[in-house]
Amino acid sequence: MYRDHPERIRALVQEDRVHRDLYLSEELFGLEQEQFFANTWQFMGHASQVPGAGDYVAQEIAGRPLVMVRQADGSIRVLANRCAHKGTQLVSDPCGNTGKFFRCPYHAWTYRLDGSPLAVPIKAGYEGTRMAQCESGQGMAPVRHVAVHRDFVFVRLADEGPAFEDYFGEVLRAIDNMVDRSPQGRLAVAGGVLRNVIQCNWKMYLENINDTVHPLSTHESATRAAQALWAGHAPDEPKPMAMEQILPFGAGYEFFDQMGARVLPHGHSVLGTRFSIHSGYAQVPEYEAAMREAHGDERAAEILQRSPQNAVLFPSLSVKGSPQAIRVIRPLAADRTLVEAWAFRAEGAPELLAQRSMNYNRLVFSPMSVVAHDDVHLFESIQRGLRAPGNEWVSLHRGHRSGEFGGDQPQQAQDTNGTNELLMRNQFRAWAQFMTLHMEAAA
Amino acid sequence: MNEFTEIGLCDFVAREAALLDDGRWDDWLALFADDGHYWVPLLGRAQHDPHSHNSIAYEDRLMLQLRVDRLKDPRAHSQHPASRCQHVLQNSRVEQLDTQAGSATLRTPFLYIEARGEQQILLAGSYHHVLARTPDGPRIQLKRIDLLGAERALPAVQLFI
Numbered sequence: 354m355y356r357d358h359p360e361r362i363r364a365l366v367q368e369d370r371v372h373r374d375l376y377l378s379e380e381l382f383g384l385e386q387e388q389f390f391a392n393t394w395q396f397m398g399h400a401s402q403v404p405g406a407g408d409y410v411a412q413e414i415a416g417r418p419l420v421m422v423r424q425a426d427g428s429i430r431v432l433a434n435r436c437a438h439k440g441t442q443l444v445s446d447p448c449g450n451t452g453k454f455f456r457c458p459y460h461a462w463t464y465r466l467d468g469s470p471l472a473v474p475i476k477a478g479y480e481g482t483r484m485a486q487c488e489s490g491q492g493m494a495p496v497r498h499v500a501v502h503r504d505f506v507f508v509r510l511a512d513e514g515p516a517f518e519d520y521f522g523e524v525l526r527a528i529d530n531m532v533d534r535s536p537q538g539r540l541a542v543a544g545g546v547l548r549n550v551i552q553c554n555w556k557m558y559l560e561n562i563n564d565t566v567h568p569l570s571t572h573e574s575a576t577r578a579a580q581a582l583w584a585g586h587a588p589d590e591p592k593p594m595a596m597e598q599i600l601p602f603g604a605g606y607e608f609f610d611q612m613g614a615r616v617l618p619h620g621h622s623v624l625g626t627r628f629s630i631h632s633g634y635a636q637v638p639e640y641e642a643a644m645r646e647a648h649g650d651e652r653a654a655e656i657l658q659r660s661p662q663n664a665v666l667f668p669s670l671s672v673k674g675s676p677q678a679i680r681v682i683r684p685l686a687a688d689r690t691l692v693e694a695w696a697f698r699a700e701g702a703p704e705l706l707a708q709r710s711m712n713y714n715r716l717v718f719s720p721m722s723v724v725a726h727d728d729v730h731l732f733e734s735i736q737r738g739l740r741a742p743g744n745e746w747v748s749l750h751r752g753h754r755s756g757e758f759g760g761d762q763p764q765q766a767q768d769t770n771g772t773n774e775l776l777m778r779n780q781f782r783a784w785a786q787f788m789t790l791h792m793e794a795a796a
Numbered sequence: 797m798n799e800f801t802e803i804g805l806c807d808f809v810a811r812e813a814a815l816l817d818d819g820r821w822d823d824w825l826a827l828f829a830d831d832g833h834y835w836v837p838l839l840g841r842a843q844h845d846p847h848s849h850n851s852i853a854y855e856d857r858l859m860l861q862l863r864v865d866r867l868k869d870p871r872a873h874s875q876h877p878a879s880r881c882q883h884v885l886q887n888s889r890v891e892q893l894d895t896q897a898g899s900a901t902l903r904t905p906f907l908y909i910e911a912r913g914e915q916q917i918l919l920a921g922s923y924h925h926v927l928a929r930t931p932d933g934p935r936i937q938l939k940r941i942d943l944l945g946a947e948r949a950l951p952a953v954q955l956f957i
Contacts, residue, residue: 544850545838548949574869578862595859691949696850711850720950721836721853723866729952730874 355380359789366785369753369778370746373739376554382687389668389788390415391510393619394520396670396681397421397431399695400504401541402448407466410448413683414508419496420444421506422451424466431496431508432468437489455493468493503532504540505670513791515619523766524621527664530674533656534706535699536640536647540677543698544711547719550691553732555668555684556784558692561728562663562671562680563624563776565609566751568602571731575723576603591635594712598676601630602724612662612771618764620667620783622776626768629662631675640703647701665776667783676713677706688736694718749774749781758782798933805900806888808934809925813883813906816956821864824956828857829928829935836957840921840946852946852953863956879912879954888925898929899937908957917951920944 355362355378362381365372374381398410403423410421411434418434420443434442436457443455443464454471455464463471470492473479484490498509500517505528507517518525532540551558561567568576579599583592592600613627625631644653660675671680677699683691694717696710717724739747752773758764769775798804808827815824828834836852837843846854855863866872886905893900904923909916926938941957 544848545947547838547850547852548947550949550951552951571873574866574872575862577869577871578865581865582858582862593856593858599862708847715850715852715854719852721953723863726874726952726954727872730876 355384357792357795359792359794362789362792363785366781367746368755368757369750370748371781373745373747375556375781375784376736376739376747377687379687382554382684385684385788386416388511388791389784390684392514392787392790393668394500394507394509394515394517394666395668396666396679397499397506397508399540399542400429400501400506403429405450407450407452408448409444409451411442411444411446415510417510418442419508420493422466425453429499429501429506430467431499431506433494433496435493436462437464437470437492437494438462443493464493468495503528503538511791514787520619521621521666522617522619523615524617524623524664524666527623527661527666527672527674530656530659531672531677531679531697533648534644534674534677534702536643536701537699538647539700540697541700543696543707547694547714548691549693549718549720549725549729550685550689551729551732552688553690553729553736554687555682555690556780557732557735558690559665559668559671559682560777560780561732562665563614563622563780565612565624565662565771566606567728567731568604568609569606571727572602572724574727575599578723579603594709595716597634598709598713598716599724601633604630606772610770610772613768614771614773614776615766615768616775616779617766618783619786620780621665622667622779623661623664624771624776625660625662629660631660631662631673634675634709637703637705640706643701662771665780667780673713675709677710678714678718680718692718749778753778800895800898800900800929800934802890802893805890805893805902805927805934808927809888809902809904809923810885812925812936812939813885817880817882819880821867825857825860825864827934827936828860828939829930829937830857832857832936832938834860834939834941834956836941836943836946838946840944841942852943852950867955874952874954877913879910881911881955882909883907884909900927900934901925902927906957910953910955912954915951917953919953919957921946921957 365374395414397412398421402410406423406425408423412419419431420434421431423429436443441457441459443457462473465471496508500507502525532538580603583596612625612629615623615626664672669682677697679695681693685691694714696714698707752775812827834855835846838850838852843849884907888902888904891901891903902925908919921941921943924940927934928937
């Protein structure tokens, strides 16, 4: 129905609503794996995961098994995790060190860390064959478009497409802010990755990251329990970290509306440009002193004052500068999504900050999180409810204005209020753009 | 059966699980010492402590109370329909018992089944209970839950393993 029909795909995204097939269609998911996730830049991993030569992390992107590996010269490459011979995965642990080369356990074909072929046993057997000229003789296929921005590693699988800086643009400042929160300008992945599997389409999760109207009703039970337990304490009394982090979820509509948002081309956004639920965390004088020492008074204040709710690096990454945590969205099927929560340790910062990051992820993004339980239930509920007949469209009307992206002119960054669904409309507009980027209509 | 003996402590662990299966959250919570913790390490049995690595859960009494209070709230949306659980315990092994100091540790392999609507999840692992003697009977200083495959992607686990 959709293959070779880019016009049908574009018609699924109207100015103020999207068709339910975006969430339900297996065919569209297949095309996303082939087109959309290949044309856009995906978060692969973090350089701190592979500190030494030969260190690797295996990760599937868009259904393709890849391996990110540190080279002897310190650079990072991403290769197909597939033996050129029969297709065996060259590494099967999620991470490790491969030594000076990759070696296939099946027939002992070996590859250098850059993927180039090294040796094959009883090589004479290939003499006079076409092996060296065809793909099987070329080694592990490298991902040609890899970008490392302040240790965050991204890949673009398609040969053609937007360059890294052009694609992300201003939203990279969200990564910069998180990294600048280290007095030494360096982050390291801290304390593992919390991994959740949710029976919903990935877009539902991603748009919820920009949904500020849901917390009051969705998280009512968790915030009410927290408020009741903390009742009777003075507002300025130091709170246990978990209380400090959960109570702001009960903020009212006005708070979320006033926090402000910035909408950027290619689906990216920053929610909470003025303040967020993360703005009220206790100050840490020793840390602030280290920041002033590293950056100067003015710059340190500028970095620390900025704590957006979420910056979305469309479509795979969501960043919280404070508490230095990211979520990675790894789509598995039309109705199945893996969501990872990563914490960071900011080098040169007190341990408290790393604890804050891990605590936040555990509280809000763990499979046992009382906050996430209600989100996950509702995503899975939507995934079922959308199948009901009568209305094939999902509303994104809140705050909509015709021509809001500038009509035929190139899209500019724009600031808006925190509850405007412009942030979601922007994601879907980019979805249609990159889904059909290389599609040609059937003759 | 509140005695601080091998038999009394093994029985305590079995009763603790039974309270959860019966949904008696308040009675269950009362088994924790004031400074008690409920801990599900992200690395399972390999994890040394709750701070150098993250955990799936690491709750003090305050946060356990929050969980219990939420479960009773009719607007705990994820509890429509409600989850029920079944703990299937293997015999506890007393690893350490100091009757003089009033402290003990037990290890208990388990299967945990959580059912909700048409869905059911199955987890396996072992508990590590650190118990302390009080005038009211044994109290939980630490209930550590070492899951098999704790690092894999998990669906929502809504009650108490």
